[in-house]
Amino acid sequence: MKPAPFDYIRIDSAEEACALLAEHGDDARILAGGQSLVTVLNMRLAQPARLLDISRTAPLDYVRIDGGRLVVGAAATQASVEWRAGLSTEVPLLGHAFPYISHFQVRNRGTVCGSVAHADPSAELPLCLALLGGEVVLRSRRGRRVLPAGDFFQGMLTTARQDDELVEEVRYPLAAPGWGYAFEEFSARHGDFAIVACAAAVGADEIRLGVGGVADRPRVLRLPRLEGEALAAALNDFAWELEARDDPHASARYRRHLVRRLGLRAIEDAGRRAGAT
Ligand SMILES: Cc1cc2nc3c(=O)[nH]c(=O)nc-3n(C[C@H](O)[C@H](O)[C@H](O)COP(=O)(O)OP(=O)(O)OC[C@H]3O[C@@H](n4cnc5c(N)ncnc54)[C@H](O)[C@@H]3O)c2cc1C
Structure with missing residues (x-):
């Protein structure tokens, strides 16, 4: 299928994007890389009257370190972060995750x-x-607001963003000294969307495990430095908490199995890396 007709507008600044979003709301959509939006348009799941193309908006094309965070502007591509020389020490988790995208x-x-x-x-x-x-960081003509990721993601393809807001930038905290990071994923073929993805961060006293592909949004578990059966039991409880469902790609039972196996593997890898730093 082809998309419904729309007006195409090349955007020069965040101010211009915000002015048009304020004027047209949901009837205008930001076009960034188009790698998800174009499919949505072709399937006519959305029929916005205007596309606001920010892919060549120079003021939004930045990646920088600021205040202990890697700050990525709205026009910066995934590749521009992936190929940063310092990424493996700045935000090593991203370095582990990019090859799966x-x-x-x-x-x-x-x-x-x-x-x-x-x-x-x-x-x-x-x-x-x-x-x-x-x-x-969400920006509109009304001003800026900064939301923690946990408040931003609200459900399947659903966020706290209002129709008049631009996602101006996202901020990834830099690696903390003494922490290790790892990413594990299972998909049908390399490059497909994850059936289950697990990200882990391990410090001296804490384990954090994030799981994607099971619940309607990324979910994060925080634990003390458990090991052996205590850790396995905590992962099992978390796998059930995520309320996996059967779908054509995998059964709920298989997803729970993957959470336990990939979760443990990611935690062990991150723990080894924490020990090595
Ligand atoms: C074949 C294929 C395989 C893929 N596999 C994976 C995968 O394994 N893992 C994965 O994570 N992704 C995957 N993707 C998706 C890819 O990572 C997309 O690039 C990404 O999801 C969307 O980024 P985009 O810049 O292309 O956004 P777009 O497609 O341009 O936009 C996506 C949506 O976000 C909105 N939007 C975009 N930028 C902003 C902004 N700054 N402010 C407000 N709203 C905004 C748009 O209006 C639209 O609704 C795949 C895509 C393809 C085509």
Whole structure:
């Protein structure tokens, strides 16, 4: 299918995007990398009258370190973060996660903020943001607000973003000294969306495990440094809490199995890396 007709508007600044979003609300959509939106348009799941293309909006194309965070502007592609020379020490979790996101052609066009705004429950970048306790900066003509990832993601493809708001930037906390990070995922083929994805961060006294692909949004479990049967029991409880459902890709039972297995593997890898730092 082809999309319904729309007006195409090339955006030069965040101010211009916010002015048009304020004027047209849900009838205008931000076009970033187009890697999710174009499919939605082609299937006519959305029929906005205007597309606001920010993919070449220079003031929004930045990736920088600021205040202990990696800050990624709305026009910055996934590849521009993935290929940062310092990424493996700045936010090592992202370095582990990027290879699981589709293929490099998609990451060359797709943006980090677009993935966060789209909020697919299987997507890797929202999961990393939730696990690390990152932030989303929303901007509109009314001003800016900064939301913790845990408040931003509200459900399947649903966020706290209002129709007149631009996701201006997202902020990933830098690696904390003494912590290790790991990412594990199972999908039908390499590059497909995750059936289950697990991100782990392990410090001296704490384990954090994030799971994508099971609940309607990324979910994060915080534990003390449990081991052996106590850890296995905690992972089993968490796997049940996520209320997995059967779908054509996997049964709920298989998803729970993956949470237990991949979760444990990610925690063990992150724990080894924590020991090595
Ligand atoms: C073949 C294929 C395989 C893929 N596999 C994976 C995968 O394994 N894992 C994964 O995570 N993703 C995958 N993706 C999706 C990809 O990562 C997308 O790039 C990403 O989800 C959306 O980013 P985008 O910049 O392309 O956003 P777009 O497609 O342009 O926009 C997506 C949505 O977010 C909104 N939006 C975008 N930017 C903003 C903003 N700054 N402010 C407000 N709203 C905004 C748009 O209006 C739209 O509703 C895949 C895509 C394809 C085509």
